[in-house]
Amino acid sequence: MKKAPLLILLILSVLVFSLIGFLGKDNIYSSQDKNLLEKPFLTSVFTGINDEIYPWDLFNSQKRNQAAMEASERQKMEEEMLAKQIAGENANAESETADNETVTETQDSGIVNDEVQPADVDIETEETPTEEEIPEPEEDNPFKDYVPRYEPFRETTYDEYVAHVSADIYGDMGVQFAASYPFGKVTMEYFDDALFIGDSRTVGLVKYTDISQHADSLCETSLSIWKTFKSNFKGKGTVESFLKKKQYKKIYIMVGVNELGTGKTEDYMKEFTSVVDRIHEMQPEAIIIIQAIMNVDREKSTKDKVFNNENIRARNNAIATLADNETIFYIDENEVLCDEEGFLRDDLRGDHLHLKGKSNELWKEFLLSHAVILEGTVLAEDVEVETSEKPE
Amino acid sequence: MISFTSLTFIFRFLPLFLILYYAVPSKFRNLIIIIGSLFFYAVGEPIFIAVLVGLIAANFLVADIGYRFKNTTSKGNRYRLKHKKRMLCAIMVSIDIIALVTFKILATFVESTLLPLGLSFYIFKMVSYQVDVYRATIPVRPKFIDTAAYFSVFAQITQGPIMRYEDGAFYNDKYFSIKNIEEGLKYFIIGFGMKVILADRIGILFNDLGMYGYQSITTPLAWLGAFAYSFQLYFDFWGYSLMAEGIMVAMGFDFVRNFNHPYASNSVSEFYRRWHMTLGDFFKDYVYFPLGGSRCSKGKMVFNLAVVWILTGIWHGNGINFLIWGAALGIFIILEKVSYGKKLSKIPVLSNLYVLIVIPLTWVVFAIKDLGDLGSYFSRLFPFFGTNDIAVNGNDFLEYLGDYWWMFLLAIVLCIPKTSEIYEKHKNKWYVTILLLIVFWIAVYFSASTDGNPFMYLNF
Numbered sequence: 001m002k003k004a005p006l007l008i009l010l011i012l013s014v015l016v017f018s019l020i021g022f023l024g025k026d027n028i029y030s031s032q033d034k035n036l037l038e039k040p041f042l043t044s045v046f047t048g049i050n051d052e053i054y055p056w057d058l059f060n061s062q063k064r065n066q067a068a069m070e071a072s073e074r075q076k077m078e079e080e081m082l083a084k085q086i087a088g089e090n091a092n093a094e095s096e097t098a099d100n101e102t103v104t105e106t107q108d109s110g111i112v113n114d115e116v117q118p119a120d121v122d123i124e125t126e127e128t129p130t131e132e133e134i135p136e137p138e139e140d141n142p143f144k145d146y147v148p149r150y151e152p153f154r155e156t157t158y159d160e161y162v163a164h165v166s167a168d169i170y171g172d173m174g175v176q177f178a179a180s181y182p183f184g185k186v187t188m189e190y191f192d193d194a195l196f197i198g199d200s201r202t203v204g205l206v207k208y209t210d211i212s213q214h215a216d217s218l219c220e221t222s223l224s225i226w227k228t229f230k231s232n233f234k235g236k237g238t239v240e241s242f243l244k245k246k247q248y249k250k251i252y253i254m255v256g257v258n259e260l261g262t263g264k265t266e267d268y269m270k271e272f273t274s275v276v277d278r279i280h281e282m283q284p285e286a287i288i289i290i291q292a293i294m295n296v297d298r299e300k301s302t303k304d305k306v307f308n309n310e311n312i313r314a315r316n317n318a319i320a321t322l323a324d325n326e327t328i329f330y331i332d333e334n335e336v337l338c339d340e341e342g343f344l345r346d347d348l349r350g351d352h353l354h355l356k357g358k359s360n361e362l363w364k365e366f367l368l369s370h371a372v373i374l375e376g377t378v379l380a381e382d383v384e385v386e387t388s389e390k391p392e
Numbered sequence: 393m394i395s396f397t398s399l400t401f402i403f404r405f406l407p408l409f410l411i412l413y414y415a416v417p418s419k420f421r422n423l424i425i426i427i428g429s430l431f432f433y434a435v436g437e438p439i440f441i442a443v444l445v446g447l448i449a450a451n452f453l454v455a456d457i458g459y460r461f462k463n464t465t466s467k468g469n470r471y472r473l474k475h476k477k478r479m480l481c482a483i484m485v486s487i488d489i490i491a492l493v494t495f496k497i498l499a500t501f502v503e504s505t506l507l508p509l510g511l512s513f514y515i516f517k518m519v520s521y522q523v524d525v526y527r528a529t530i531p532v533r534p535k536f537i538d539t540a541a542y543f544s545v546f547a548q549i550t551q552g553p554i555m556r557y558e559d560g561a562f563y564n565d566k567y568f569s570i571k572n573i574e575e576g577l578k579y580f581i582i583g584f585g586m587k588v589i590l591a592d593r594i595g596i597l598f599n600d601l602g603m604y605g606y607q608s609i610t611t612p613l614a615w616l617g618a619f620a621y622s623f624q625l626y627f628d629f630w631g632y633s634l635m636a637e638g639i640m641v642a643m644g645f646d647f648v649r650n651f652n653h654p655y656a657s658n659s660v661s662e663f664y665r666r667w668h669m670t671l672g673d674f675f676k677d678y679v680y681f682p683l684g685g686s687r688c689s690k691g692k693m694v695f696n697l698a699v700v701w702i703l704t705g706i707w708h709g710n711g712i713n714f715l716i717w718g719a720a721l722g723i724f725i726i727l728e729k730v731s732y733g734k735k736l737s738k739i740p741v742l743s744n745l746y747v748l749i750v751i752p753l754t755w756v757v758f759a760i761k762d763l764g765d766l767g768s769y770f771s772r773l774f775p776f777f778g779t780n781d782i783a784v785n786g787n788d789f790l791e792y793l794g795d796y797w798w799m800f801l802l803a804i805v806l807c808i809p810k811t812s813e814i815y816e817k818h819k820n821k822w823y824v825t826i827l828l829l830i831v832f833w834i835a836v837y838f839s840a841s842t843d844g845n846p847f848m849y850l851n852f
Binding site: 005007356 | 571828
C-alpha cells in the first residue's frame with residue numbers, strides 16, 4: 001500500500017465496480033448492451049449512468065424487479081419476432097412453390113411495397129381505396145375512406161431489428177393524404193403564435209433566420225423524441241412549462257434523426273404518437289404541424305447503415321399517418337431541400353446532415369408557403385396586394 | 393481494443409499482458425512483447441500484419457549482415473568495409489521508404505483502407521535502426537528477439553513515440569518493480585484523462601462549427617474554434633503519447649519525452665522542437681543533418697529546411713491541405729532563421745502571442761481537407777476577405793464560450809509549464825493519488841459512453 005497506493009486503490013475500485021456490474025447484470029443493468037466477449041462487467045455501471053441508472057439502484061428492490069421484468073419482456077419480444085420471421089419465411093417458401101396468385105393480389109391492393117408478404121397483409125390495407133374501386137374519382141375525394149392512424153400493414157422483422165433498419169411498415173398513404181391538404185402562403189406574422197420543437201436542424205433554422213423574432217422555440221442538439229418532454233432545453237424550460245405558460249396556435253415539431261438507430265419504427269412511432277397526443281391534450285386549440293425528418297446528403301446516405309434516407313423515409317411514412325388534416329398536419333420540407341433522388345442538396349448543406357446557415361432561409365420560405373390557413377390568418381397575397389396598391 | 397482508451401484494452405488486454413510479462417523469467421520478456429504485440433496488431437490489422445512481419449525480418453537480416461563482415465585493421469579494407477555497410481544501409485532504407493510511399497499512394501489514390509495501421513511509425517523506427525546500426529551508435533549487436541520486440545511493441549506501434557533502439561535498451565533485462573508500475577500508471581491516467589475528458593470534449597466545438605457551414609460562424613467564434621482545435625490536437629496527441637509511455641514505463645523502460653509544453657514557445661521553430669519531439673528529432677538526425685543542416689551556406693540551409701517541412705507535410709496525411717500546412721510552417725521557420733527569429737524570441741509577451749496566433753492558424757489548415765471550406769474558414773477568421781452573402785448568428789461566440797469555458801480554462805492551465813512542475817513536486821502525496829483515481833474513473837465513464845456505441849457519440 002505504501003509503495004503503490006494508486007495501483008492498489010485502482011484494483012480495489014475495479015473489483016467494486018465489477019461486482020456492482022455483475023450483481024446488476026440481470027436486473028438494473030439488463031437494458032445495457034453487454035457483450036461480455038468485448039466488454040468488462042463494470043462497463044454497464046458507467047453506460048447505465050447515461051440512462052439514469054445508478055449503482056445505488058441495486059439496493060432498491062422495486063427498481064430491480066421492474067428492470068428484471070422489462071428484461072424478460074424484451075427477451076420474449078425478441079423471441080417472438082424471431083419465431084414470426086421464421087414462420088413467415090416458411091409460409092413464403094410454401095406459397096412460392098404452390099402458386100403466385102396471392103402475391104399478385106397483394107400487389108394490386110393499393111399499398112406500394114414489394115416486400116409485403118401475403119401472410120402479413122391486414123384486412124385494413126385491403127379497405128384502403130384503390131383507383132379502380134373508386135367509382136367517380138372526378139367529383140369525389142380520393143381519400144374519402146382514409147383513416148388516419150391506421151395500423152401498419154406488417155411488423156418489423158427480426159433481421160431488420162438487429163440490423164437497426166427502420167422498416168417501412170406503413171407505406172406512403174399517410175404522406176399522400178397529408179399532401180392533399182390545400183396549404184396556403186402566409187407572412188412572417190404567422191409565426192407570432194407558433195412554437196418550434198426540434199433538434200440541431202431546428203437550432204439552425206432558429207439561429208440563422210428571423211423566425212426567432214416571431215416564434216418561440218424549444219430546440220437543442222441531440223434531442224430525440226424520448227427526450228422531448230424530459231429535456232429542459234438548457235434551462236429555457238420544458239415543453240410542458242411552455243405549453244402551460246402560453247396559448248399557441250401552431251406547434252411545429254421535427255424530431256427523429258438522433259434516434260434513427262434506437263428502437264424499431266414501431267417504438268419511434270409509439271413515442272411520437274404519445275408526444276403529439278400529449279401536446280394536443282395540453283393545447284387542444286393549437287394545430288400541430290409535423291415536419292418530416294430532414295434527409296441527409298448523398299455521401300452520408302449511401303455510406304451510413306443507420307443515418308440514411310431509406311430509414312428516414314420509413315419513419316416519416318409512419319409519423320405522416322398521424323395527420324388528420326384538421327388538427328394535425330404533416331409537411332415535407334425535403335421537397336425543396338433535396339435533389340430529385342432525395343439527397344440533401346450539396347449547395348445547401350453545411351455538413352452531411354445540416355443546412356448551412358444561409359440555406360435555412362429556403363426552409364423558412366417552405367414553411368411560409370405550407371401554412372394551414374386558420375381564422376384570421378393573413379395571407380401573403382393579401383399583403384402583396386396591399387403593398388402594391390399603396391403607391392398608386 | 394486497438395485504442396488505448398477502449399475499456400477492453402484497459403481492463404482486459406493491458407493487465408493480462410503485464411501479468412504475463414512479469415510472470416515469465418526476464419530473458420523471455422521480449423518474447424512476450426512480440427507475442428502480445430502481434431496479437432494486439434492483428435486485432436486491428438489482420439491482413440497487413442504480413443507487411444509488418446516481413447519488414448521486421450528484412451530489417452533485422454540486412455542489418456545483421458553488416459555485423460558478419462570481418463573487422464579489419466588495414467586502412468584500405470576499412471574503407472571498403474565502411475562502403476559495404478553504407479550500401480547495406482542504403483538498400484534497406486530504400487526498401488522501407490518505398491514500402492511507405494507505395495502504401496501512401498495506394499491509400500491516397502485507390503482506397504484509404506490500404507494503409508497499414510501505424511505504418512509510418514514503424515517504418516521510421518526501422519529507418520532509424522538501419523542508420524544507427526551503420527553509424528554504430530547501437531552498443532551491442534542486436535538479437536532478433538530484441539529487434540522484433542523494438543519494432544512491434546504494441547505501446548508504440550499505432551501512434552509512436554518513435555523511440556530509438558538504444559533508448560529502449562531492449563538488450564537489457566527488465567526487472568519487476570512495483571514502483572515502475574505505479575509510475576507508469578500515473579502517466580497512463582494523466583494521458584487517458586487528457587484525451588478522453590479534455591481533447592474529445594473540446595473537439596466537439598470545432599466539429600460543431602462545420603455543422604451549419606463555416607461561412608455561418610462569426611469571426612470571434614472562428615478564432616475560438618481555431619483555439620479549440622489546437623487544444624484538441626495537443627491533448628489528444630500528448631495524452632496518447634503519455635498513455636503509450638506509461639505502458640512502457642510500467643514494462644521497465646525509460647520514459648521517452650514526446651511533448652515539452654510547446655505552446656509556451658517563443659518561436660515556431662521552438663514550437664516544433666517541443667511538439668512531437670521524437671518525430672522532430674527523427675527528421676533532424678536522419679534528414680536535416682545528413683543534408684548539411686545549418687552548417688552550410690544560407691541558400692543550402694533554406695533548401696534543407698524546405699525539404700524537411702515538405703516531407704513533414706506529406707508524412708502527416710494525404711491531402712493538399714497537409715502540403716500547404718507543411719509549406720507554411722517551413723516558410724515561418726525559414727523566415728525566423730534568416731530574419732526576425734532571434735530578435736523576436738527575446739521579447740517575451742510578443743513572441744508568445746506570435747506563436748499563439750500563427751500555430752492555431754496552421755492547425756486550421758491542418759484540420760480542413762476541403763480547400764473551399766478552408767477558404768470559407770479563413771474568410772471568417774479575417775472577415776475583410778469574405779463576401780457578405782452569408783447568414784451568421786451574432787450570439788454564437790458567447791453561447792459556445794458558455795458551454796466550453798471550463799475546458800478552455802483547464803486546457804490553458806495544463807499548457808503552462810509551471811503546472812507540470814507543481815505536479816512533479818506533489819505527485820507522491822495522497823491527495824494527488826485520490827485525484828488521479830477520480831480522473832481515471834471519470835475518463836472510464838466518458839470512454840464507456842462512446843466506446844463501441846456508435847449512437848452515443850453522434851449528436852445532431
